[in-house]
Amino acid sequence: MKILIVDDFSTMRRIIKNLLRDLGFTNTQEADDGSSALPLLKSSDFDFLITDWNMPGMTGIDLLKAVRADEKLQSLPVLMVTAEAKREQIIEAAQAGVNGYVVKPFTAQALKEKIEKIFERVDA
């Protein structure tokens, strides 16, 4: 299971990376915005994408849309982990095809639940 973590703050990437390691996912890579994440996703074989929304350069929602529009990546599970909490935004993300949405600040439990739920659905 290879996971890409996209967030502009290195501390947040580190927190998510640590939580993933506790959940048994040790194969992770990081990117600091959508425009550096997209080439990584295209050139490698990631199984899962965790992304923030608000980032300089390319935002998480644009990254999500780009992933869904890409033939090779369109079915990649995407979890959004963000401080963006407007109903409109959550709806926009859902319409863009997000697989899960976690609002910051979040708990290890919430992240775990969402990840597990996504994999249950993907496997089903």
Next chain:
Amino acid sequence: MTEQAHQDNLVEYAKTLVEQLENGDAKEAMRTISSLHQQRDQVLFQEVGKLTRSLHESIKNFAIDTSNSEMREEMSRMQDASERLNYVIEKTENAANKTMDMVEHTMPVSAHLRETAQDLKSEWDRLMRREMSADEFRQLSKKIDGFLCTAVDESSRIDSNLSSIMLAQDYQDLTGQVIKRVIQLVKEVEDNLVNLVTMASTIDQITGVKHELQPQKTESKEEQIGPEGPIMNPETREDVVSNQDDVDALLSSLGF
């Protein structure tokens, strides 16, 4: 000059102007008109001058007092609000990293303690059930002795890591001061802008300028959905969710 005095002056000039025109003294009349202009400009310059001075003062006064000389030096190098805020980002990032370093160092230590204790517990249980030979018991005694020494060492390491985590929180004091200063500056700038608007309206009154007010542009939908960052007051807003449960409820209402 007060508004009343200013008006009296204008009336005075106007009277003089009428007199001069009636007397056919065109040259003097032109001079009066130019004085009228000058007076208007003067008031304008005075008001703009006042504003500039108070803005300048606010920016000059924007300095941080710290008792620590090293800090003072560090602070004096930071000359504007955005640098100060960058300093806050840097301090909080360092503290977060230091804290995570310590947590990462501590977790394996406590995991090792737990695993060793679990192993010993299962052997101890065998002893209690009298399933252990004398030779095995001697081995177990040695292990217990080793474990007790390790437990002392490792728990002191945990203690020291925990106190490093505690100390890493010292950024709060410094960043708090910096942020308070920035808030104060923003407030001063805001007050001065309000003054500017008031002065501008005085100037408009003096000069009799009328502005055609443009109807305010309503924000496009695109802009409204743009990223906003953390919501400070979710309980007072209708358009935001306040926790993960709200997110889940909203998503499930959309068929997720």
